[in-house]
Amino acid sequence: MARIYEDLSLISKRARITFFVLLAVVAVVVLYYWKLQVLDHEKYWKLAEANRLREVYLPPPRGLIMDRQKVVLADNVPSFKVSLMREMVKDYEVTIDKLCSLLNLNREELKSRIERYRSVPAFEPIIIKDNLKLEELAILEARKEEFPELRVEVEPKRNYPFHQLAAHLLGYLQEVSLEEMKEEVERKWHPGQMVGKAGVEKQYDQILTGKEGKVIEMVDSLGKSRGEVDRIEPQKGQDLVLSLDVDLQKKAEELLQGKEGAIVALDPRTGECLVWASSPSYDPNLFINRFSSEEWLKVISDPGKPLENRIIRGLYSPGSIFKITMALAALDRGLITPETSFYCSGSINLYNNNFSCWFKPGHGRLNLPEAIKNSCNIYFYQLGYRMNIDTIAHYAGLMGFGKKTGVDLPGEKTGLVPSSEWKKKILGQKWYPGETISVAIGQGPLLVTPLQVAAATACVANRGKRVVPRLLKTESTPPAYEQVPIPPEIFEEVIEGMWRSVNDGGTGHGAYQPGFDICGKTGSTQVISQETAEKLSQQGEQIKKPHSWFSGFAPRYNPQIVVTVLVEFGGMGGQTAAPMAGEIFKLYREKYVRQKSAEGN
Amino acid sequence: MLDRRALKEIDLVTIGLLVAISLLGLVFVHSAIYYHASQFVWRQLAWLVLSLVVLFLFLLIDYKIMLSFALPFYLLMNLLLLSLLLFGKLVHSTKSWFVLGSYQFQPSEITKLAIILLLARVFSEYRDDLMSTRAFLVSSAIVGVPFVLTALQPDLGTALTYLPILLGAYILAGMKKKYVIIMLLIGLLTGYIGWNYGLKDYQKRRIETLLSPGQDPRGSGYHLRQSRIAIGSGGLTGKGYHKGTQSQLRFLPARHTDFIVSVIAEETGFIGILGVFLLYMLFLYRLFSTAWIAPDRAGVYLCFLAGMLIAGQFLINIMMIVGLFPIAGIPVPFISYGGSSLLANFLVVGLVLNVRMRRFAFI
Numbered sequence: 001m002a003r004i005y006e007d008l009s010l011i012s013k014r015a016r017i018t019f020f021v022l023l024a025v026v027a028v029v030v031l032y033y034w035k036l037q038v039l040d041h042e043k044y045w046k047l048a049e050a051n052r053l054r055e056v057y058l059p060p061p062r063g064l065i066m067d068r069q070k071v072v073l074a075d076n077v078p079s080f081k082v083s084l085m086r087e088m089v090k091d092y093e094v095t096i097d098k099l100c101s102l103l104n105l106n107r108e109e110l111k112s113r114i115e116r117y118r119s120v121p122a123f124e125p126i127i128i129k130d131n132l133k134l135e136e137l138a139i140l141e142a143r144k145e146e147f148p149e150l151r152v153e154v155e156p157k158r159n160y161p162f163h164q165l166a167a168h169l170l171g172y173l174q175e176v177s178l179e180e181m182k183e184e185v186e187r188k189w190h191p192g193q194m195v196g197k198a199g200v201e202k203q204y205d206q207i208l209t210g211k212e213g214k215v216i217e218m219v220d221s222l223g224k225s226r227g228e229v230d231r232i233e234p235q236k237g238q239d240l241v242l243s244l245d246v247d248l249q250k251k252a253e254e255l256l257q258g259k260e261g262a263i264v265a266l267d268p269r270t271g272e273c274l275v276w277a278s279s280p281s282y283d284p285n286l287f288i289n290r291f292s293s294e295e296w297l298k299v300i301s302d303p304g305k306p307l308e309n310r311i312i313r314g315l316y317s318p319g320s321i322f323k324i325t326m327a328l329a330a331l332d333r334g335l336i337t338p339e340t341s342f343y344c345s346g347s348i349n350l351y352n353n354n355f356s357c358w359f360k361p362g363h364g365r366l367n368l369p370e371a372i373k374n375s376c377n378i379y380f381y382q383l384g385y386r387m388n389i390d391t392i393a394h395y396a397g398l399m400g401f402g403k404k405t406g407v408d409l410p411g412e413k414t415g416l417v418p419s420s421e422w423k424k425k426i427l428g429q430k431w432y433p434g435e436t437i438s439v440a441i442g443q444g445p446l447l448v449t450p451l452q453v454a455a456a457t458a459c460v461a462n463r464g465k466r467v468v469p470r471l472l473k474t475e476s477t478p479p480a481y482e483q484v485p486i487p488p489e490i491f492e493e494v495i496e497g498m499w500r501s502v503n504d505g506g507t508g509h510g511a512y513q514p515g516f517d518i519c520g521k522t523g524s525t526q527v528i529s530q531e532t533a534e535k536l537s538q539q540g541e542q543i544k545k546p547h548s549w550f551s552g553f554a555p556r557y558n559p560q561i562v563v564t565v566l567v568e569f570g571g572m573g574g575q576t577a578a579p580m581a582g583e584i585f586k587l588y589r590e591k592y593v594r595q596k597s598a599e600g601n
Numbered sequence: 602m603l604d605r606r607a608l609k610e611i612d613l614v615t616i617g618l619l620v621a622i623s624l625l626g627l628v629f630v631h632s633a634i635y636y637h638a639s640q641f642v643w644r645q646l647a648w649l650v651l652s653l654v655v656l657f658l659f660l661l662i663d664y665k666i667m668l669s670f671a672l673p674f675y676l677l678m679n680l681l682l683l684s685l686l687l688f689g690k691l692v693h694s695t696k697s698w699f700v701l702g703s704y705q706f707q708p709s710e711i712t713k714l715a716i717i718l719l720l721a722r723v724f725s726e727y728r729d730d731l732m733s734t735r736a737f738l739v740s741s742a743i744v745g746v747p748f749v750l751t752a753l754q755p756d757l758g759t760a761l762t763y764l765p766i767l768l769g770a771y772i773l774a775g776m777k778k779k780y781v782i783i784m785l786l787i788g789l790l791t792g793y794i795g796w797n798y799g800l801k802d803y804q805k806r807r808i809e810t811l812l813s814p815g816q817d818p819r820g821s822g823y824h825l826r827q828s829r830i831a832i833g834s835g836g837l838t839g840k841g842y843h844k845g846t847q848s849q850l851r852f853l854p855a856r857h858t859d860f861i862v863s864v865i866a867e868e869t870g871f872i873g874i875l876g877v878f879l880l881y882m883l884f885l886y887r888l889f890s891t892a893w894i895a896p897d898r899a900g901v902y903l904c905f906l907a908g909m910l911i912a913g914q915f916l917i918n919i920m921m922i923v924g925l926f927p928i929a930g931i932p933v934p935f936i937s938y939g940g941s942s943l944l945a946n947f948l949v950v951g952l953v954l955n956v957r958m959r960r961f962a963f964i
Contacts, residue, residue, distance in 0.1 A: 008901055010730060011773045012893040015905045018772055019889040022912055023882065029919055030878060036833045036923055037871040044833025051830060052846040220850040221827075 060210030061156035063237035067246045079157035080132040083125035088149035088223040127192035164281035168309040171199020172284035210237035241473045243272030252277035261567035262310040262450045268458035271467035278310040312412040315447040319523030322442030329395035331490045338493045341367040344378035351434040372497025373506035384440025393419035399456040407469040416447040454564035461553035463488040510578030520552020522573030550577035610958040618884040626936035633856035633864045648940035652947040664955040671718040678715040681708040682750035710945035717906045725899035732774040740770045758930035765913025832866040839870030857938040900956040
């Protein structure tokens with residue numbers, strides 16, 4: 001069997017060579033390991049760290065929003081949310097199916113939500129349900145082994161303890177949109193983060209939003225946490241103290257209950273707004289939910305437009321309120337003196353048109369203060385007859401009409417002050433002097449916001465010093481005034497008329513409060529023309545009442561508060577708006593003036 | 602049957618290296634599956650002891666007697682492979698396993714032994730300096746049949762481990778150097794270039810499921826990427842035993858089998874890898890060096906082919922875990938976890954020991 005003398009040298013040589021070739025190949029492979037482990041070590045070390053460490057973002061609690069007496073209007077409550085970590089998802093279809101049955105989600109909504117965030121880096125979790133109920137939390141906790149791709153977290157959720165109170169002022173939060181994330185990259189938003197979308201919440205979003213914290217935790221390949229490595233606590237946002245007064249605000253909203261309109265009150269010395277009520281209102285808590293399409297639809301489809309902040313976005317004819325501006329203009333231009341009088345017979349024919357006074361029998365002969373007190377149309381038609389539309393526009397501009405007041409809220413509208421230039425530009429037509437007549441009593445194309453009226457009233461109260469309305473309480477810095485180039489004596493003459501209107505049986509007597517020197521002016525703006533209204537009422541049909549205005553201040557000397565009331569279709573200003581303003585003045589006096597004088601004693 | 606002189610010649614150095622490498626494997630299997638290590642480690646230890654016992658029994662039989670049973674043994678193994686294909690149950694999504702109670706047995710492992718024996722037997726009579734076409738065809742067929750049967754299971758990974766044996770046969774029988782080099786180059790280049798540059802991801806995934814079925818479905822790039830991260834992050838000195846984040850936090854797939862060397866590289870660094878590779882090369886040298894002191898042609902073939910089989914698996918594995926070769930489910934002999942593979946590889950080494958202890962002429 002054995003072949004002892006066989007010559008094996010050839011195959012033995014082949015075996016030897018093969019082994020050395022193998023050795024050489026292994027040597028090359030070793031060199032490759034050297035490159036990987038020693039030369040490229042840094043890179044792979046970082047990758048390994050990135051593998052095992054996960055950063056979890058901790059949302060910072062938003063700063064509180066408080067009224068001037070530190071009553072909390074917006075705070076935070078803990079709430080649970082569940083997010084999907086897309087890195088851990090193996091099969092979306094399977095995961096989506098399981099999630100829908102687990103959490104009772106709408107399949108299409110979940111899918112579109114995942115689709116929407118496709119462009120966001122995969123390490124950013126997507127929130128798929130928030131405001132978790134206890135039973136949902138229990139289910140998730142019990143089955144967490146099954147769903148390594150889910151993450152349940154607690155987050156501070158915005159809460160408005162007074163619900164609809166001052167909703168338009170406070171605004172609301174909603175999920176940051178993809179567009180915002182792209183536009184403002186520097187704010188480093190995370191998907192699903194709540195951000196101020198209206199009101200103060202939007203205006204001061206950067207201040208209210210704190211600094212995010214993060215947890216660095218060790219995870220295994222299944223995404224399970226194996227403990228925290230590092231933790232940076234989030235920093236709460238700054239608190240905001242508003243100039244608002246909750247008591248006055250509550251009163252104002254009570255007065256507006258069931259009506260559509262607005263009440264704004266501000267301190268003419270500083271511009272601080274004390275009341276900011278727009279009706280109807282809504283509960284901003286409803287918007288904090290990320291998935292509340294039904295409630296959202298209900299609110300936006302409401303014909304009363306509850307979302308609309310009427311104070312800065314509602315555009316109305318000022319009506320007789322504008323007579324203040326007319327009077328100032330006429331006095332300043334020297335067209336009249338306070339004693340100049342006109343005769344009111346109830347109607348007047350100008351430019352071959354018949355214009356009538358609201359008071360059919362006519363006021364008889366009256367001078368300026370009496371004309372303001374009685375809100376006589378004929379008197380102001382006479383002024384309009386003697387004035388150029390551009391002169392009126394100039395004075396309206398001085399009083400702040402036709403431009404933003406500059407209040408610290410987003411979305412303010414400018415309104416409209418017609419001029420010959422405006423008409424040419426917009427309609428391509430010449431301005432007819434006849435049109436000036438209706439502008440003279442605040443009708444025509446003239447459009448103002450309630451806040452503009454309040455600011456103009458503050459300017460009158462300050463005898464020509466214009467302040468910018470503001471929502472934050474000022475501690476010490478005196479506001480920057482802008483002096484209107486009209487002598488203070490002229491303001492005194494107008495104020496005399498406004499005082500008589502409230503205190504001497506004028507149209508504004510509804511606002512009268514004993515012991516408080518209120519000066520004000522009413523306004524009633526016809527929504528349809530007088531002739532149409534008369535025709536309709538003759539036919540026995542229900543006619544829409546005019547919008548009802550009142551704007552005034554108190555006390556007459558050293559004024560402390562301006563109140564402007566607008567009630568849509570509220571009827572005559574003296575009947576509806578003036579008594580409402582009176583209530584606000586009354587409460588203000590009880591709270592601030594009498595208390596002070598009592599302290600003084 | 603057993604000669605006393607032969608018993609004295611048992612190569613304790615090789616056995617020592619073998620046991621050392623196996624224990625090293627055990628140590629890192631323990632680290633790789635630390636969280637539920639004990640049963641794996643005990644089971645592997647039991648296999649190691651069993652393999653050693655079987656190895657000693659195996660040495661009692663003269664390899665020349667084994668050679669005379671080479672053909673029936675080879676036929677039996679092929680029959681087993683065929684019957685598995687026809688009647689086998691799917692385990693880990695392949696039909697590679699015979700299930701006996703709680704133990705599983707993989708005939709494709711023992712088939713390696715049969716192939717080596719039959720090739721040695723066939724070429725023991727072959728004295729030409731260069732390989733004839735007939736020799737080429739016969740040797741190719743001997744490897745080809747079990748290759749196809751195993752690949753159909755489907756277990757292309759194990760089937761691939763047969764190829765180094767065939768290559769060894771070609772080399773020894775005197776295939777022209779030109780052809781050997783061409784074949785090697787084609788093999789390596791299609792592997793490397795095709796994998797890294799030529800194939801699309803889904804194609805890779807398809808091949809991958811062919812090569813190592815039943816694995817993590819997270820896709821092709823994932824395993825290699827995690828393995829490279831594990832190895833690279835190990836650095837020069839490693840992260841320490843049981844401290845490899847990639848393995849301990851389970852980012853590495855198949856940590857205790859195909860990627861056990863990645864675990865070693867992560868935890869002991871380049872120095873550790875160098876040590877392991879040196880130890881392994883020393884061991885391989887003992888196998889190959891037996892080929893050039895073997896007493897007869899069959900002995901040379903046995904040792905060389907056995908060496909080629911072990912070296913081939915080792916080389917493919919250490920190349921695939923860094924991306925120099927496609928990820929094929931090929932474990933490292935003696936280091937990776939796996940009972941029947943350990944036993945089969947012990948027997949393959951047993952062939953070499955057998956030749957070495959009987960290398961002196963009997964009168």
